[in-house]
Amino acid sequence: MERAYGIALQLSCGAIAWLSAYVLSWQRPQPSQASSSRLHKSAWRIFAQICGCIACRGFVVALMRLEPWHAASKAISMSSVGKRPALDTRQACAALVVCCLGAVSACGLLSQSFIGALVPIGAVAIGVPLWDASHRRSEARQIAAEMPEALRTLALALSSGETLAQAIEYVGRNDAGPISRAFLQASMRLKCGSSAQEALTAFEKELRAPHVRLLVSALLIAQRTGSPLHGLLETSAELAERQGELERLLSVKTAQVRLSVRIVCLLPLLMIGILSLVSKDFQRGLATFVGAASVVCAVALDALALAIIRHLMKGVI
DSSP: OHHHHHHHHHHHHHHHHHHHHHHHTOOOOOGGGHHHHHHHHHHHHHHHHHHHHHHTSHHHHHHHTSHHHHHHHHHHHHHTTTSSSOOOHHHHHHHHHHHHHHHHHHHHHHHTSHHHHHHHHHHHHHHHHHHHHHHHHHHHHHHHHHHHHHHHHHHHHHHTTOOHHHHHHHHHHHOOSHHHHHHHHHHHHHHTTOOHHHHHHHHHHHHOOTTHHHHHHHHHHHHHHOOOOHHHHHHHHHHHHHHHHHHHHHHHHTHHHHHHHHHHHHHHHHHHHHHHHHOHHHHHHHHSHHHHHHHHHHHHHHHHHHHHHHHHTTTTO
């Protein structure tokens, strides 16, 4: 009876996972897909209701306090803006939890073991921080690529006689990407009555890029003293371009090293996950104290090796 109840519970979780994947992979339909569109919308409403019920739970609130989970939830929430109803950040975190539970049930049914059901939990626990780190690096590269053009646009606006608030708004409306959003938010803060120092300090915290601190300091000094910044901003744009070229060259030269490190570090974890799903002997061995201790020791040594490599190759990996 208990086995039948467990299988029924796993099947229900699998159905929820299918619903989650179905609605999260939905793209805006064409007019010829009206019947399919109604099905997608109904599935999305059910999924949103499930996420709304889970979003108020304590474990979701605890996960939202973790920065990687908060960033992933924010990204999912922004991707659902075009759907009705849209998911807020907490509901997006609940959507991640629902998908994880569905994956747990699917792997449990596949492997017919409790250990196999734990594989998705470990994958999510490792994958969300890795995604967050990769997303931050990608955003930093995008900001570095956009910074020279933003500096030139800002120099042009200030040299044409516009005030600091007008120049910030001009950059936000004429550029795109993270820098544009940060400039628009700074412009909105200035319009709402914040001082230039408060708006630019928040601007620096949002971007967290190498050249932003110098830019903020220069803008604050110019705003207080009225000194021209056209030459300084043009020079900063040229230096930012040179730094970007050097970083791209370094990335090309070290691509093979970074790929080798990722393969060496991820291959043991991947093998443990696959064997936990498909090998009954490995599952029985992992259920013993010696087997579990051996795997924990291997994972710890793998993490230590990765930490040493990152320390030796700081700025490359």
